[in-house]
Amino acid sequence: MVGTLGSPRAGAIDMGSSAPFGWAPLVVLFIVGFVDRIEHNLLSGVLPAIQAEWGFSDTAAGSIPTAAALAAAAVALPAGYLADRLSRTRIITVVVFVWAIATLGSGLATGFVMFYLMRVLLAAAENIDNPASGSLLADYYPPVSRAKAYGLTRVTTYLGGVGTLLGGVLAEAFSWRTAFLIMVVPGVLTAVLVWFLREPRRGELDRLVAVGDPPPAPADPAAAPVSTGQAVSAEPAAPSRPVAKPPFWPQLRQVLSIPSLIFVCAGLSLLTLGLVGIFFWLPTFMVRTLGVGTGTAGSLSGLITVVGTVTGTLAGVWLGRKWHGTRKGGRLLAGGGGITAGSLVLAGALSMESIGAMTVLILLSCSLMSIAIPNLTACLADVVPAASRGLGFAVLQLITTGGGAFGSLVVGIASDRFGSLLAGMYILVIPMVAGGLLTLGARASFERDARKVLEAARD
Template sequence: MVGLGSPRTGTIDAQSRAPFGWAPLVVLFIVGLVDRIEHNLLSGVLPLIQAEWGFSDTAAGSIPTAAALAAALVALPAGFLADRFSRTRIIAIVVFVWAIATLGSGLATGFAMFYMMRVVLAAAENIDNPASGSLLADYYPPASRAKAYGLTRVTTYLGGVGTLLGGVLAEAFGWRTAFLVMVVPGVLTALLVWMLREPRRGELDRLVASGEPVSAAAGAQQVKEAKPPFWSQFGQVIRIPTLVFVCIGLSFLTLGLAGIFYWMPTLMVRDYGVSVGTAGSLSGLITIVGTLTGTLVGSWLGRKWHGTRKGGRLLAGGSGITAGSLVLAGALSTDSIGTLTVLIMLSSSLMSIAIPNMTACLADVVSASARGLGFAVLQLLITAGGAFGSLVVGIASDQLGSLVGGMYILVIPMVVGGLVTLGARASFERDARKVMDDARS
C-alpha cells in the first residue's frame, strides 16, 4: 500500500471529486472511528467502574471535564505543528499514543491511574484533529468537501459504537476487557496512516482556482513557504467572521451533547431499569443510526443548497441543530424507554445534519497555509464547550437527585448554538471568495 493516496492517472485533476482517490478518506475515517470508540468506551462501562471504586457522580462527571481541559491546552500547538510538519506522520504517531493510553486504562490499578490515562488519551486525541482537517482540504476540492468532512466528522458521534461495545463487553467479561481489546486496532490504524501520501499544501485550491492540471510528481514536491509568527497567524484566523460563528455554534452544541450523551446509559439504568448491556446497546444504536442518517441527509442537503441558497450549508446545519435540540427536550420528558429511544434518535439525526456542512464551510473560508490552525481553533472551542457538559449534569444530579434535571439545563445552549450557526450565513460567501482569490494570486 505504498503511495496510498496518489492520483491514479499520474495527474491531479481538479475537476474530479476525488483527485487522489477515496483511500485517504477511508483511512482518516478509520482514524476518527478508532478515536471515538476508544473515547466513548467509558460511557458504556461507567456504572461498573463506579460500583468497583465507589466514586460520586461529580467525580465521574469530572473525568471528561479534566480530559477536555487537557485537550484544550494542546489544541493551538497542534494547529501550529499541522501547518509546518508532515500531517500524516503527526496523525500516525498520535494514534499509536492513543493505543498505549487505552492499554493503560484497562490495566489501571486504581481510580487515580485510570483518571490520568483518560486525560492523556484526550490530549493525544486533540493533536490529530487539526492535521486531519487540513489534510482533507488538500485531498478533496470544495465540491466534495461536505462528503469528505461529513464521513470523517460523523465519527465524533459514531462513538456510540464505543458505548455499545463497552457496555456489552463489560457485562460479559468485565470492564477492563473493553479497553484492552481496542489496543490492537489502534496500533494497526497507526501503521495504515503512516503509508498515506502527504499532498502539497494548497495545491488543490490553486488548481481549482486556475483550472490548470499538474503532474502528481510536481504536486508532491513540498515548497518551503515562509510562515508568519504564530500569534500573527492566529490573529488572522480569528478575524474570519464565518470561522468565529461556526466555532461558537459548535461549541455550544458540544456542551450539551457531551453532557447528555455521556450520562445517557446511566440514565437508562437508573430511571428506566434496564441492564448495563442493554443501556449501552440502546445508546450506541441511537448515536449510530441517528448520526449516519443525519450525515447522509446533511451531505445531500449541503450539495443541493450550496451555491443555490445564501450560506446553504450553514442554513442546513443551523436548522438541524435548532430543531434537534427541541426534539431532545421533548424526549427527556417521556416515561417510556421506547419513546425515549425513538425521539433521541430523531434528535441525533436532525443535529447530525450539521456535521458535513459546518466543517466543510470552515475549510472553505480558511486558506490552505493556515487550515491546521483554523481547525485547531475549532477544536479548542469545541473541546472547551464540551469540557463542562458532563460535570454540569453530574453536579446537578448530586444536588437535585435527578440526571434529567441536569440534562434539561444543557438544552438551552444547544438551541443557542443552532441560532448562532444560522448567523454565520451573512459572511460565508465573502470569506470563501477571498480564499479562492488568494489561491489565484
C-alpha cells in the same frame, strides 16, 4: 516496504484522476478516526459498572471528560504547528500507538486515579493527530475530490456510538476491563497500518493543478470530472519556490475578526456543551431511571448516536444543497434550525417514562441536530480565506472542544446536588437552544463575509 501505501502508479501522478494516490490513504485515515472514536466512547457505555466497583461520585465521573477535553484543547494549536513541520504519517503512527498504551493502562488500572490519568493522556494523544490527518488528505486528494475525502473521515466522529454499544455489552457480559483490553489490538494494528503510508509532498497537488491547466468543471455538479489522462512525475525536477508563512498572531487576529466564524464557533460550542454532557450520561440515566440493563442502555445509546447522526448528516447534505444560494444563508438556516428544533425535541424526550418513546424522540432529536454537521463545516470554508482555513478550523476545534469540556461535569454536579441526573440534563438544554439561535444569527454577516473571500481570490 515502509512508506509505499498510497504511492502513485509507475511513479507518476495522473492529474485526470480524482484519487491520484489511490483510495488506500482515505481508507487508512478512516480506520484511524473510527478506532479513535470507538475507544473514546467506551467510557460512556461502561461507566455504571466502573462506578459500581469504585464507588466514586457523579461529580468525579463527570470531571473525567472535562479534564480530557481540556487536555485535548491544550494540544490543539501545538499539534497544528508540528503537523506543518514534521512527517505527518509518523506523527499519526506514534499517536495511535500511544492510544493503544493508554487504552491498555485504562483496562489494567488498579484505582480511580490511575484510570483518570490514562483517560486524560488518551484524550491529549487523540487530538494531536487531527491536524496531521487533515493536512494529509489535502495532499492525497485534489480539489475535485477533497469534499468527499473530508466528509468520509469526518463522519467517523459520529460513528463512535459503536464504542458506547460495545462497552455496555462487554461490561455486562464479561467486565468493564474487557472492553478496554480488547481495543488495544485494533489500536496497535492501526498504528502498523499508518506506518506504511507514503508521506506526500506538501502542496504538490495544488501546484500541479495550478500549472497544469485543468479542464473546466462540468455544468452538472453531480457529473464526474473530465479526465485528461495526463500523468505528471511524482518527483518534479525543480521544486516550487517555498511560500513564506505569515506570522501566527496577526493571522489568528485576522481569522478571529470574521463575524460569521465567531457566531458559528460560539453556536457549535454551546451545542457541544449540551451534547457531550447529555450523551455521556444517557446510558447511566437509562439504567437508573428506567431500570434497563447496562448492555441494553449502551446498545440503545450507541445506536441512537450512529443512526441519528448518519441520517441527519445525509439529510443535511441534501437540504444544504437545496437551500444554498436560494435562501439567505441557506446552509446556516438549515444547520441552525436543525439545532434549535432538535434541542427542543430532546427536552421532551428526556421527560418520557417509556424507554421506547424516549429512544424514538432522542433519535429524532439527534437526526435534527446532525443537519448542522455538513452545513456549518461548509459555511466556515466559505467565509475563511484559503490561506487561513487550516487555522480557521483549528480555532473551531479549540472552541468546541473547550465548550464540550464542561458538559458532563455540569450534569454530574447537578446530580449530586439535586439527586437527579435529569435536572442536570435539562440545564444543558438551555445553552443548546441558544447555540442554535446564535448559528441562525450568523446569517446576517454570512453573505458579506463569503463575498470578501471571493473578491480576495480574484485579486
